[in-house]
Amino acid sequence: MPSVSDAVSAASQAGGQAAAQAPAAVSSASQAVASAGPLSTVYYFIMVPMVYLAILALVVGVVFRIVTILRSPRQPYPLTLYPAARLPVFAAFRDAFGMRQVREHKPMFWVFLVIFHVSFVLLILAHLDIIPALRMLPPESKHMLGAGGVGVALTLSVGYFILRRFRSPVREISTPGDYLLLLLILFLFLLGDTISWSNSWGSHGFVMTKKDFALYFASLASFTFADPRAVLHGSHYHFVVLHVLLANLFFIVLPFTKIVHAFFTIPINLLRRT
Amino acid sequence: MDAATTTRLKGLFETKLNGAMRLYLDTCARCGVCVEACHVYASMPQLRYSAVGRAEVIRKIFKRYFKLQGRIAPWLGEVLPMDDPTMAAVYDAAWSCTGCRRCMTWCPFGIDTQMLMSIAKLLLIGADKEPKLLTMLSDMSIAKGEGVEETKAAFDEAVMDLAPEIEELWPAAPDRPTISVAAQGADVLYVALAGKHSIVPAAAIMNAAGEKWTLSRFEAVNFAAFLGDGKKMQIIARRIHDEAIRLRVKEVVIVECGTAFRVMKYMTGYHPFTVSAFVELIARYVREGRIHLDRSRFTGKLTYHDPCQIARNGGVIEEPRLVIRHLADDFVELQPNREKNWCCGGGGGFVALGEKDFRMSSSRVKAEQMKASGASVICTACENCHTQLTDLNAHYGLGMKVESLSHLAAKALVRP
Numbered sequence: 001m002p003s004v005s006d007a008v009s010a011a012s013q014a015g016g017q018a019a020a021q022a023p024a025a026v027s028s029a030s031q032a033v034a035s036a037g038p039l040s041t042v043y044y045f046i047m048v049p050m051v052y053l054a055i056l057a058l059v060v061g062v063v064f065r066i067v068t069i070l071r072s073p074r075q076p077y078p079l080t081l082y083p084a085a086r087l088p089v090f091a092a093f094r095d096a097f098g099m100r101q102v103r104e105h106k107p108m109f110w111v112f113l114v115i116f117h118v119s120f121v122l123l124i125l126a127h128l129d130i131i132p133a134l135r136m137l138p139p140e141s142k143h144m145l146g147a148g149g150v151g152v153a154l155t156l157s158v159g160y161f162i163l164r165r166f167r168s169p170v171r172e173i174s175t176p177g178d179y180l181l182l183l184l185i186l187f188l189f190l191l192g193d194t195i196s197w198s199n200s201w202g203s204h205g206f207v208m209t210k211k212d213f214a215l216y217f218a219s220l221a222s223f224t225f226a227d228p229r230a231v232l233h234g235s236h237y238h239f240v241v242l243h244v245l246l247a248n249l250f251f252i253v254l255p256f257t258k259i260v261h262a263f264f265t266i267p268i269n270l271l272r273r274t
Numbered sequence: 275m276d277a278a279t280t281t282r283l284k285g286l287f288e289t290k291l292n293g294a295m296r297l298y299l300d301t302c303a304r305c306g307v308c309v310e311a312c313h314v315y316a317s318m319p320q321l322r323y324s325a326v327g328r329a330e331v332i333r334k335i336f337k338r339y340f341k342l343q344g345r346i347a348p349w350l351g352e353v354l355p356m357d358d359p360t361m362a363a364v365y366d367a368a369w370s371c372t373g374c375r376r377c378m379t380w381c382p383f384g385i386d387t388q389m390l391m392s393i394a395k396l397l398l399i400g401a402d403k404e405p406k407l408l409t410m411l412s413d414m415s416i417a418k419g420e421g422v423e424e425t426k427a428a429f430d431e432a433v434m435d436l437a438p439e440i441e442e443l444w445p446a447a448p449d450r451p452t453i454s455v456a457a458q459g460a461d462v463l464y465v466a467l468a469g470k471h472s473i474v475p476a477a478a479i480m481n482a483a484g485e486k487w488t489l490s491r492f493e494a495v496n497f498a499a500f501l502g503d504g505k506k507m508q509i510i511a512r513r514i515h516d517e518a519i520r521l522r523v524k525e526v527v528i529v530e531c532g533t534a535f536r537v538m539k540y541m542t543g544y545h546p547f548t549v550s551a552f553v554e555l556i557a558r559y560v561r562e563g564r565i566h567l568d569r570s571r572f573t574g575k576l577t578y579h580d581p582c583q584i585a586r587n588g589g590v591i592e593e594p595r596l597v598i599r600h601l602a603d604d605f606v607e608l609q610p611n612r613e614k615n616w617c618c619g620g621g622g623g624f625v626a627l628g629e630k631d632f633r634m635s636s637s638r639v640k641a642e643q644m645k646a647s648g649a650s651v652i653c654t655a656c657e658n659c660h661t662q663l664t665d666l667n668a669h670y671g672l673g674m675k676v677e678s679l680s681h682l683a684a685k686a687l688v689r690p
Contacts, residue, residue, distance in 0.1 A: 065300070068296065069293045069296050069297060070293065072291060072292050072293040072295075072296055073291075073292040073293070074292060074293060075292050075293060075294035075295070076292075076541075076543070077540050077541040077542075077543075078540055079294060079386050079389065080540075080589070081375065081378055081379060081384070081586060081587070081613065082585065082586055082587070082588065082589035082591060082613060083589065083591055083612075083613065084589060095382070095384065099382050101307060101379070101380055101381060101382045102305070102307055102382050105307055105310070105380060106307055109305070109307070169306055169309050169321055169324070170304070170305070170306040172321045172327075173304045173306055173309075173321060173324075173326050173327065173330060174304055175304070175350065175351050175352050176349055176350055176351075176352065177343075177347075177350035177351050178304055180350070256341075256342065256343055258300075258301065258302065258303045258304075260300060260301070261301050261303060261383065264297055264300065264301045264383075265301070265382075265383060267297060268297045268298070268301050268383045268384060268385070269383065269384050271294050271297070271384060271386070272378060272384035272386070273384075
């Protein structure tokens, strides 16, 4: 009886062979998409210039937010909560990474928050892993870091956060922005899941492999401004473009939403610990 | 509300935007963990009575006037314009909050609701919608500071009349006066409240310890701190600061009043003297063997209410417990206690304002906590808490006795 890994490697070989055997067919398919006019221009914009713009917006936005706070007048008196921590910086880190207030009062929420945040770090690592020079997994591995598990953990926890917002009392304090932000990352993750799960566990594999994405990343990193369509073949391209679009939007809105807590959690906790 | 008022209020809001405040305004994730922390919400479960409910009123005004998002997509954060309905919500938020900061121990970020409510209170002052009684009381305190030369003779005379009562509790050493007012050469300046109950037991305790102390001509309470008027708060505190400098005392000891203690110790900048809460002084005397307390004087089961501004916000947590160990055999903690203790519901100016209906209905959870302790006597170290606990005791028919820690200690004084 063939094992799962056999089946998977057979499938990936099949995919590889197909790609190797029919380069002409693939390139003609990509030309068909490329010649589709305005859509391909939009796709190109999303996949290349917008990525740069989004990352620029992210960096400028975050720097702007941090500078605004640093340039504001200093709080004139301490805001300490007692009993005071013996090691305030350590205590602030503990608050930030342990979230003990949540653990104490909302244990279920805490479990999902921990899953979410740990997975988010792994998610960043998983995307870095695509870059050949930074490979954490063996170069021949077709898996994303976590083999799709990271994305599922994120998707499930975001699902929990959304459902939680529909329940009282969180329902009443939620603003439209809170839902939209969760929906944005939900769809971002679902598209990512589609790609990583197809590559890792799909019977025919995703048309584009990790190696193809590495070429796209390399092109971005060297500012070639080449159309990624040259390295990302096949009709699954739409998924990748949508995934990148949502990621770009996420980067752009990040500095102007509550996600800035990623940068502010430690300084804000320091206020009550010192 | 006319455009000029809106502009003025926006200007006032801007004066509060320091680094800490911006962090508090920007970071909330509306996770809802804080909701159950508030005694008002726990007693009357409406979201406007939760930390996030209150903070969002201010945050939505902030987004409207100070954030790009409020201009491009106001619907995203459901921003609020500064108009009359909003100001009604601002009043509701600020004046249903005692500033106890219990929610701050619940929040994963540690957002300080009292700070956010200080914006609300300042906006209300700007819109001439603040509780007028507190403005009056603040102005009276300031006027008293300015006119102290005219009133001091009458004040000193009234204080001297307290000597027999103090002597009855504890006779002063032959070389020390029973009581003195703003006298040079003292180590401790004791700042009391209007009312002899805040002077007599404290005087007996300090005399028993052989302290070189003198009484301040000013009352400790800072109504402007309740009101949220930072400038007036500083002026009121300054009276005591200047008096202490003039008398060259080493230490200013604040009567059992949480807000007065926190304002003096933490919120008014550097002082060239130490600031202590009176309960810290008692604990020090007990620890150093300068006074001795007789446990047998107290009968019944005792519990202790941590005043928010003394314990969670002032850091005086174990000192009262040390005193209590020397005061009573049968002591039981309230659950929860220390920094997790429920606010009594009387702080933030509520007792001064009256507000009895709101105080009683918003503190049902406090009454339940008192009852669950099974104690016959509850003591505390804050005047506001004492009044509120007394009112709760009567309103909810708890059948307890409410005491101040200094009174219990004064009554238990013995010679070694």
